[in-house]
Amino acid sequence: MMLLKKPSYSWWFDSHISPRRSPWLQSTLSELDEKTKAMLKLVEEDADSFAQRAEMYYKKRPELVNMVEDFYRAHRSLAEKYDQLKSETGTRVVLTQLGSPLAKENPEKHLKCASDKFSVASTDSFDSESEIDDPDQEEDNQADSDAGEEVSSTERVECLTGSGEELNEGNRLCFSAGGNGRFSNLREEIEKLKQENAKQRAEIIKKNEGQATWQKFTKEALKARDNEVLKLKEEIEELKEENRMRKAQLGERDEEKKEVIRQLSLSIDILKEETLRLKKCIKDSKKKSPSDLSKWKEIFSGKLFNLKCQPSVVAL
Secondary structure (H helix, E strand, O other): OOOOOOOOOOOOOOOOOOOOOOHHHHHHHHHHHHHHHHHHHHHOOOOOOHHHHHHHHHHHHHHHHHHHHHHHHHHHHHHHHHHHHHHHHOOHHHHHHHOOOOOOOOHHHHHHHHHHHHHHOOHHHHHHHHHHHOHHHHHHHOOOOHHHHHHHHHHHHHHHHHHHHHHHHHHHHHHHOOHHHHHHHHHHHHHHHHHHHHHHHHHHHHHHHHHHHHHHHHHHHHHHHHHHHHHHHHHHHHHHHHHHHHHHHHHHHHHHHHHHHHHHHHHHHHHHHHHHHHHHHHHHHOOOOHHHHHHHHHHHHHHHHHHHHOOOOOOO
């Protein structure tokens, strides 16, 4: 990251150390320099990418806000002291000429005026200014003349006004000179990112629409396939039922065939027995008379006639 090494601004005072200034004013201005440098350091920090700058901005923002809060309190305190001294000494003309410490118009003119007055002011006036924070010195200076107090108060008001203007100008330029350019760059990059996000969002929506169409087509195809599968299952069930019926019919026919075969086997057995009996009779008849032989022939012919007259079973 790029850091601010040395301030180079037209409004910057390199040194506030002067033997003609009070220790209080010198410490106040030194503290002001440190706070201003710290704020400029935060504002002018840079990074290589937008993401790093954005991260740095969000990390440094609370610290910068705290510094602005300190500036505000210091400026407000100076303005209140200024107004208090103005009210005590009755210098309404000075207020009209210098304006409010919070005014931002013509900052360079106010800074120049303040610096000139700091140069011209006497050491006694700055010593009397430091008496604001020291009650013992206030008691020692109560014996001064009214004219001396009025001049000292006027000069003290002018010094406080100059310090307030320096705080105001430093606060304003800290954000305008160093911060606005970088914040504007951040805004431009944010806008670019927003545009890229919008394009990507449009592409995603388009892809989602295509995916939705494909899902709809796939869903319809799956539904048609499911219907076809269901239809085939119904046909298979019908074929199974028909197969069961035919198996039952075949079973019945098998039973009928078995019955016919059993009857035929029985008839064959009867015929075999009769054949054996006839053979035996023929053999015996040779030994007997011809009349007995004719008798047996009649009997045998009658049995054969009876067998022919029986209903025959046709196999299916």
